[in-house]
Amino acid sequence: MLLTLRIRDFVIVDKLQLDFKPGFTVLTGETGAGKSILIDALGLVLGERAEPGMVRAGAAKSEIEAEFDIVHLVPLQTWLADNELVGDDHALLMRRTVDSNGRSRAFINGRSVTLQQLKEAGEHLVDIHGQHAHQSLLKADAQRLMVDGYGGLLPLAAEVKAAWQAWQSLRRTRLEWEKNAAAYAAEREQLQWQVKELSALGFTADIWRDLQTEHARLSNAASLLEGAQFGLDLISENEPSAAGVVGSVLSRLQGLAEYDPALCETIELLESAEVQLREVAYGLRHYLQRADLDPQRLQEVESRLDAIHGMARKYRVSEEVLGELLATKQVRLDELGGEDADDGLLKREQAAEAHFRQVAMQLSARRAEVASELGQRVTTEMQQLAMASGRFDITLKPQAEGSAHGLEQIEFLVSANAGMAPRPLAKVASGGELSRISLALQVVASSVASVPVLVFDEVDVGIGGRVAEIVGQLLKRLGAAHQVLCITHLPQVAARGDQQWQVAKHMADGNTLSSIRELSAQERVAEIARMLGGVAITDTTLKHAEEMLAG
Incomplete structure (x- = not known):
């Protein structure tokens, strides 16, 4: 409000x-x-x-x-x-x-x-109804919405609109296909071998990442082995080794700790270091024993990487998006369909049209019932509003092709005088009549007005x-x-x-x-009396005003 x-x-x-x-x-x-x-x-x-x-x-x-x-x-x-x-x-x-x-x-x-x-x-x-204001009542869309709203047909009308849009979308696709059939056939043929080629590559983002990691390891095999052996020698194998030196210092200090407990903390650190060095030595021996640095495997990995690089250069994309490229081309190939794609499109279009006409005919039947009832009720209200011979009709003008709004156009017709055929509301109603017709419509449809x-x-x-x-x-x-x-x-x-x-x-x-x-209440009495009696306001006029307000 x-x-x-x-x-x-x-x-x-x-x-x-x-x-x-x-x-x-x-x-x-x-x-x-x-x-x-x-x-x-x-x-x-x-x-x-x-x-x-x-x-x-x-x-x-x-x-x-x-x-x-x-x-x-x-x-x-x-x-x-x-x-x-x-x-x-x-x-x-x-x-x-x-x-x-x-x-x-x-x-x-x-x-x-x-x-x-x-x-x-x-x-x-806000809806403003008056002689000098914009009249939503004269709009075709407003008239249709009033009929559909009054009859509770808005959900069915929305279903009709969705069915129409689906049909038109398929129709546009089919017409475009027929216009470009030769080009689509050539595109489909090209996509088929591209999808086959990209699929054969067996590319995924995970495979690409793993290949790069493995190649880095295999191509640096000598340095990896040399570095691991170097570390093992210094820590454990040589004389003196790091582990041996730490062990000697630890043995010496342990014998002295009984004379000065202050050495205990240092001894704990050395004990921890000795354990850590033993773990490092074990890890390096294990690495050297299981290292798979096969030159033949390096050649295989480099061959795979060359194939991926070559495919990326061919399609002018980065290696990382080759998987996305395959998916995109597969989607487009699916859209183009097989050799009988145009026939399939036509059948889908025909099915969509049949569905539209089915729900649109249901809407038309309901609209006809609502239009008759609403027209009669508005006519009754009009005839009480100084339009005793007035008549209000709602006509459904068929549209063979249909539209998003159904199989007909809704139009409000009115006859203000006896013997006159109903004509479109915008052409025959005067300002005052239009306001009263609008009032009659609003009263009848007030339960559904938005x-x-x-x-x-x-x-x-x-x-x-x-x-x-x-x-x-x-x-x-x-x-x-x-x-x-x-x-x-x-x-x-x-x-x-x-x-x-x-x-x-x-x-x-x-x-x-x-x-x-x-x-205020008392001021309303005076104002109603003024409207009743003009300049000279008598006791009778005031009493009449009070009676009108009380009624």
Whole structure:
């Protein structure tokens, strides 16, 4: 829900902060007081076009900031994470600035974003319905999503989209294959002998490492043997040897330790050294006995290494990646398949198309049922909203080839008057009618609507009396499922609000400024009375206002 809207230097607002509540909020005031400024500011922070005239006269820039609670909006949370725009504690802060030249900047959770990103986030949050605002209701995608959402068809629609994408991917692959069949055949033949050649090398990273180690050992055989024998002679075999010298010193000191215990520590060190020297001598003898420094083996290892080096030069890669090269070529060979690869691709494509059409036909059948039910329910709601002869239809226009969205295009049709054939909504509905049709749709589909904030501007154009009461009741009902904000001139609508704000203009330092404030219970009586009786407010008018609010 929308928590707070802060407006600074926007049109005729100098500084304003509005804290919103759940439910149905009405916005009232004298004509020309600036009620639409709130809607315009909200639209701007949601990505609408910015203009220089939006900056208050004398100010350098306008700034609009909106804070939302998005704890229940999982798709939006996912979108924010994907775009690295996550905020704190499931809060979303959107900000827009416009300078006096019309240049604007946009921010989400303190990070600079594009206008498109601002719009994408806004589409998850607020839907504005009015004569002078962007109408999502007129978008083909929005109409399709409303039908699918209302009927619980979104999972099936997602399955259809996935099936379509799989079919199209195979179709593109098959067409590319047919276009390049000769080149693929030549590539496949080349890959076959390359894979055979690389496989015969028997190369792995472990074998390569072991061969290098073994070669280093075998090619230095003489030095290894000489060094080991040299060490053994000095430590154990020669006279005197290191082991013999240590043993003599140890024997001499052991005889003297009884006269001075201070020698005991030195004797322990010598005893340890004597043991270590014996271990070294044993190790060197064992090394000399088992050393496998066969010249023939050296020749075999060098032959293997030469083969690996040669293969690496041939393919112009380092030796370490020969294994990866083999794997890559094997994958590509598998992709190209055998001699009948084109036939296999065609069969897979045909199977994918059959699957798409199967699930798409299931979706079409369900959509037809949902369209009929939704159309009838919206027609019923419309006829209560000063459109007694109105009719609302949802048509499914077949598409033989299909698309990612199924086998039909969904379009909303409306007939505002008796005897008129239904026509596309965007072509026949006036601003006021469109707002009321939208209201009827939102009420019917409120249980599945994903946007938490609904704003209605001028939904009461051309109605009054009993119809106005019905509009108020519908908005009240809608406010139980969404956060609803409505600009209205009708006391019947305003009286149904959970809270009421009043917009007023005043003069300050020679400038006209607009202000908005929430009305108390008693102030609401006075405001409803003003809307009922105009300039002269009588006791009867006040009593009538109290009765409307109590009802």
